Amino acid sequence: MLDSLHSPKSPIRSGIVPAVGLFGLVCLFVVSATARAELTIEITGGAQGALPIAIVPFELRGGGNLPEDVAAIVSADLHRSGRFKVSPRDQLAETPQGGAEVDFSAWRAAGAENLVVGWVETMAQGQYAVQFRLFDVFKGEQLAGYSIPATARGMRRAAHQISDIVYKRLTGQDGAFTSRIAYITKHKVNGETRFALTVADADGWNPKDVVKSREPLMSPAWSPDGSQLAYVSFEGKKPAIYIQEVITGQRRRVPTFSGINGAPAWSPDGRQLALTLSKDGSPDIYVYDLASGDFRRVTDHYAIDTEPVWTADGQNLLFTSDRGGQPQIYQVSASGGRASRVTFEGSYNARARVSPDGRQIALVHQERGKFYIALQDLDNGRMILLSEGGLDESPSFAPNGSMVLYATASRGQGVLAAVSVDGRVHQRLAIQKGDVREPAWSPSL
Amino acid sequence: MRFWLASVTLVFMALFLTACSNPPKPEPVGDKPAEIIDGSAASGAATVEIPEASTQGLAPEPGFQGDPLNDPSSPLATRVIYFAYDSNSIEPQYFDVLAAHANYLASHPGMMARLEGHADERGSPEYNIALGERRAKAVEQSLSLQGANPGQFDLVSYGEERPAVEGHDESAWSANRRVEIIY
Incomplete structure (x- = not known):
């Protein structure tokens, strides 16, 4: 299996190829370079037993473009840790924008064990609130839910904070994504x-x-x-x-x-x-x-x-x-x-x-x-x-x-x-x- | 390409060093009559001396007049001492060079020399700073023992931070394990 996710602002593509690695999964994950990303991260070896998780794209409530693709940043963080297997975006069972809309049976059928949904609200000029919910799909239960205030410039950091919370809740260890x-x-x-x-x-x-x-x-x-x-x-x-x-x-x-x-x-x-x-x-x-x-x-x-x-x-x-x-x-x-x-x-x-x-x-x-x-x-x-x-x-x-x-x-x-x-x-x-x-x-x- | 360049540089430096350690000596010039080979020599005829002729060589060029530091044929022109891997011992090919630098410093007590120690890129950067310093100190000690004043030196080690040749192979590494003598 080879996942290929592209930069937060480019369309997500993915494909499935036969596994070649002797030791199970070999994932390749590329965040393509932009003016702001000086480093390119490639993952050249994956961990067995990575936790399946689905992260639904966040939208800006009331329409408009999000300053950052929050879900893509969280996906990249969790994938990079080697502890998670993130579902490709075009294979999501549905794209709910809030906890009330989630159809857990559809996610169970898709094999996701954990699910992150979220959205962004505009508070004042240049001020946003990033909302997210983490669910245990099998129990149909919310594990975490926060609202994180952020400016447009601070939205990447807000996304890393979400990654820290999800990582801590699911692995028991502190995340290092905001470092x-x-x-x-x-x-x-x-x-x-x-x-x-x-x-x-x-x-x-x-x-x-x-x-x-x-x-x-x-x-x-x-x-x-x-x-x-x-x-x-x-x-x-x-x-x-x-x-x-x-x-x-x-x-x-x-x-x-x-x-x-x-x-x-x-x-x-x-x-x-x-x-x-x-x-x-x-x-x-x-x-x-x-x-x-x-x-x-x-x-x-x-x-x-x-x-x-x-x-x-x-x-x-x-x-x-x-x-x-x-x-x-x-x-x-x-x-x-x-x-x-x-x-x-x-x-x-x-x-x-x-x-x-x-x-x-x-x-x-x-x-x-x-x-x-x-x-x-x-x-x-x-x-x-x-x-x-x-x-x-x-x-x-x-x-x-x-x-x-x-x-x-x-x-x-x-x-x-x-x-x-x-x-x-x-x-x-x-x-x-x-x-x-x-x-x-x-x-x- | 880079490798090729580095190799050429090394070969050039090796030739240069050889030239410096064996300065070209002028051929003896005398007034002995020349032997003239008769065109018939090929047919086995003896060479014939012509006693009334004499030859005259050119007088040697006057020696280099400026500061010996600027004389390209002086051992002082060699300003880089190379070292073996993980070594700070000075190889015999540099004995003449260091003796000349020591003599020069001893006869120019107002002159300062900066000794920059370097290491190749392998291993830990701070440890390589220490290795570079050890090499600079080996050169300093050699010069001091041969008459230079310890106060004439300024030592600094750059470790692996300032390679002379960029590259990740033995040809680059051997060109980077060095001490540069800078006046």
């Missing part, structure tokens, strides 16, 4: 390389460059409340760490030292930044206190120590070190002391990121010349490979822990990819121009 992603882009203008730090919706829409530079930008990191981004900029031909307010664009520079100033990582309480400095020789891990401006040295080793990240309790730091000859992940108390080794499999493990529940780390793992995104359980030390392997790097967890976003190369271009933590759903996000790298998924916003 954002930050990433670095690199492209050439008249032969000169331009760098940007871009923030977009989690589905790749509404990309905005929050920093542009002719010099490299690196290592974006969201503050735990999602209001600030720390990143490394080489403007002035020297690396420095900046902290920028996402909304206002105002920023400040963390005091810099000679050598490396890199790899900023926010403490879970948002009061400290762990970072890498090489001012005293080799790269070591330091903690910068944002209120006092004090630096505290955490590691002191002649080898490379870099890429710090905090454990969920804020007590310890994980970091990459080649003190054993090859890069591996180590753990050290945030107040310093003896470091203990965390990864033992293979000869290259780097750049750990801790899952939101604190129990796993995603990292870059090399095997037979290929770089993979791997997941390691912090309790039992077991490692599994999540990605297909190649030039995979920079893993970042979705705020609900369901997916890992990472950077890879495809056909010579830097692209973003995402994989579900069970390894079953793979997505690729291709930017329209240049390379995209170093993704960072925001916390819940």
